[in-house]
Amino acid sequence: MRKVVLxxxxxxxxxxCLGTMTYGTHTDETDAHRQLDMAQDAGxxxxxxxxxxxxxxxxxxxxxxxxxxIGRWIAKTRPQDLVVATKITGxxxxxxxxxxxxxxxxxxEAVDASLRRLQIxxxxxxxxxxxxxxxxxxRKCWGFDPxxxxxxxxxxxxxxxxxxxxxxxxxxxxxxxxxxxxSAWGLATWLHLAQxxxxxxxxxxxxxxSLLCRIFDLDLAEACAVENIPLLxxxxxxxxxxxxxxAGNVTPEASRRAHVPDLGGRITxxxxxxxxxxxxxxxxxxxxxxxxxxxxxxxxxxxxLPIIGATTSEQLAHLIAGADVVLPDEAKTAIDQLNRAMxxxx
Numbered sequence: 001m002r003k004v005v006l007x008x009x010x011x012x013x014x015x016x017c018l019g020t021m022t023y024g025t026h027t028d029e030t031d032a033h034r035q036l037d038m039a040q041d042a043g044x045x046x047x048x049x050x051x052x053x054x055x056x057x058x059x060x061x062x063x064x065x066x067x068x069x070i071g072r073w074i075a076k077t078r079p080q081d082l083v084v085a086t087k088i089t090g091x092x093x094x095x096x097x098x099x100x101x102x103x104x105x106x107x108x109e110a111v112d113a114s115l116r117r118l119q120i121x122x123x124x125x126x127x128x129x130x131x132x133x134x135x136x137x138x139r140k141c142w143g144f145d146p147x148x149x150x151x152x153x154x155x156x157x158x159x160x161x162x163x164x165x166x167x168x169x170x171x172x173x174x175x176x177x178x179x180x181x182x183s184a185w186g187l188a189t190w191l192h193l194a195q196x197x198x199x200x201x202x203x204x205x206x207x208x209x210s211l212l213c214r215i216f217d218l219d220l221a222e223a224c225a226v227e228n229i230p231l232l233x234x235x236x237x238x239x240x241x242x243x244x245x246x247a248g249n250v251t252p253e254a255s256r257r258a259h260v261p262d263l264g265g266r267i268t269x270x271x272x273x274x275x276x277x278x279x280x281x282x283x284x285x286x287x288x289x290x291x292x293x294x295x296x297x298x299x300x301x302x303x304x305l306p307i308i309g310a311t312t313s314e315q316l317a318h319l320i321a322g323a324d325v326v327l328p329d330e331a332k333t334a335i336d337q338l339n340r341a342m343x344x345x346x
Contacts (some may be wrong), residue, residue, distance in 0.1 A: 291322025
């Protein structure tokens, strides 16, 4: 597994980041630990989790269990070069009592709780799961209306959070602050405030990105490329759509769609036509569609690392097997042509 330096940091991470959001619901602890062992054996040293996990469904009573499962594996195996990223849940989440927003006090409590569950002394990358002000992600782009945002309040909040991050870094509890589900304006503002007030600079951005979801490709890609902010791409398989297992609008037993019928708004009247197109491209070029979808993220102009997540260890083995796959230029051209013909399918 190739290793890279992550952004403007001294963290050396694998090309693939292991996502863990099903640990504790659809993936039991035994298989979760098996997956963590497999990832370590394959050279993956980068894990992503969150205080709200597991998901599907997200519940207050299960929030934190994924971190606890990972923590028990860390305590058992003591990996030497592990890089751990986790997240504080944003405003309105059912995973936090009363859906409270992110504040410095709430952040301190959340960091301490994550450290206890993960059984580590310091969180390498601490991400804001989504902004308090809301965002256009999770299919909210179709009706996104930022006109009511109060700039002064948002800027004051960002400055408070960066100041809190500075204190947490000084105390040795986190190494870097980072973002998730952010916008180009948000990223630019976080960076400007850090530079203006000599506060910690955000290290990375975690947003949805796949062959079927390329919102990132415009202003955010420019900002991340110029500022060297790596994208940690989640849902690289579009919640399983790009595997082909839902082709023909079917719902396999025990699949994610069996629990979330619309796959978080991804099932639309156009999506299966696009999926068929990408499956055809993979077949034409002798590629496994899963490997094509994941490896494509590593070919992008902005620095991008895919987060790979699997419900079962068998699925993870399949994902890892594609780590050395190289996409031919002809396949990349065909992908771009299909995206141009069928953009924004959900």
